[in-house]
Amino acid sequence: MSSALKSLRALSDPTRLRMVALLERDELSVNELQEVTRLGQSRISTHLGLLADCALVQSRREGKRTFYKLNLQATGDTGEFIQLAIRGAKELPEHGGDQINLKRVLARRKEQAQVFFNQVAGRFDRVYGPGRSWQAFGHLLLRILPPLVVADLGAGEGLLSELLARRCNKVIAVENSEKIVAFGAAKARKNGLKNLEFRQGDLQNPPIEASSVDLVILSQALHHAEIPADAIAAAHKILKPRGQILILDLLKHNFDKARELYGDRWLGFAESDLHHWLEKAGYKKIEVSIVAREEQPPHFQTILAGAEKN
Numbered sequence: 029m030s031s032a033l034k035s036l037r038a039l040s041d042p043t044r045l046r047m048v049a050l051l052e053r054d055e056l057s058v059n060e061l062q063e064v065t066r067l068g069q070s071r072i073s074t075h076l077g078l079l080a081d082c083a084l085v086q087s088r089r090e091g092k093r094t095f096y097k098l099n100l101q102a103t104g105d106t107g108e109f110i111q112l113a114i115r116g117a118k119e120l121p122e123h124g125g126d127q128i129n130l131k132r133v134l135a136r137r138k139e140q141a142q143v144f145f146n147q148v149a150g151r152f153d154r155v156y157g158p159g160r161s162w163q164a165f166g167h168l169l170l171r172i173l174p175p176l177v178v179a180d181l182g183a184g185e186g187l188l189s190e191l192l193a194r195r196c197n198k199v200i201a202v203e204n205s206e207k208i209v210a211f212g213a214a215k216a217r218k219n220g221l222k223n224l225e226f227r228q229g230d231l232q233n234p235p236i237e238a239s240s241v242d243l244v245i246l247s248q249a250l251h252h253a254e255i256p257a258d259a260i261a262a263a264h265k266i267l268k269p270r271g272q273i274l275i276l277d278l279l280k281h282n283f284d285k286a287r288e289l290y291g292d293r294w295l296g297f298a299e300s301d302l303h304h305w306l307e308k309a310g311y312k313k314i315e316v317s318i319v320a321r322e323e324q325p326p327h328f329q330t331i332l333a334g335a336e337k338n
């Protein structure tokens with residue numbers, strides 16, 4: 029049978045013409061077509077199959093559902109048949125009712141997409157969102173970072189250093205634990221991060237040349253220093269002029285077990301402590317604020333301090 033004859037035959041049925049009219053505006057699933065037309069599911073599928081066979085209708089799979097729409101890009105005979113069918117379908121007695129039902133189904137589909145967000149409005153930041161994580165935000169924020177030379181003091185195994193190395197010119201991770209240095213360096217090598225260098229040393233006297241880095245980071249490391257003010261002054265020494273220091277630490281707390289559990293030397297710091305030590309070391313543009321509070325007891329709070337070397 030010629031393709032023209034096949035298309036004419038497919039369009040000779042009034043039910044299939046109804047579908048042509050419905051699939052003109054938007055793509056619809058079988059369930060949605062069923063809701064609009066009140067026809068049985070298998071009947072609808074058979075009709076759609078015949079229309080798709082002649083390329084009058086196209087389909088797209090999404091998960092378990094298939095969506096159908098009229099092939100409005102079709103040219104030649106098929107394109108002409110489709111336009112003729114759309115005009116003819118408007119003369120069918122069911123057309124008016126179908127269009128009203130279609131509007132209702134499409135409006136509900138739009139509402140459904142908004143239902144979740146309306147439900148979580150006001151607590152959206154606290155509920156689970158697929159793919160949304162601080163790690164992902166971290167990667168995004170890194171893209172904004174200029175190509176700096178960074179010293180990560182008390183770097184641990186390099187969680188932050190590795191992230192930074194993906195963007196920065198060079199990262200020097202300073203650690204006093206020999207084992208952690210060996211582990212971190214091996215991990216950096218394995219991950220192909222040639223610009224991440226682990227150095228064993230003390231954060232109060234980092235093995236880094238004076239005036240050589242753009243940024244010093246002390247992430248949850250300052251509370252391990254014997255004399256935190258000395259660590260802040262040492263960071264000032266290795267910074268280039270206009271270089272920045274960023275400190276993430278715990279706000280002063282009373283959870284004494286932190287000494288035993290995490291090897292902490294200081295139970296966090298007051299905002300005024302950090303401000304005072306930064307000022308004393310000669311930093312300018314000092315900003316100290318509390319940026320996070322844990323939901324679980326003992327409700328540790330995180331303090332962020334930043335400042336610039338003159």
Ligand SMILES: C[S@@+](CC[C@H](N)C(=O)[O-])C[C@H]1O[C@@H](n2cnc3c(N)ncnc32)[C@H](O)[C@@H]1O
Nearest residue numbers: 182183184203204205229230231247248249252
């Ligand atoms: C709580 S961890 C923080 C690790 C990393 N900065 C982070 O935010 O994931 C503290 C790290 O500082 C290191 N550390 C403690 N005292 C130090 C010191 N005096 N000099 C250098 N590193 C030190 C410890 O070995 C540990 O790896």
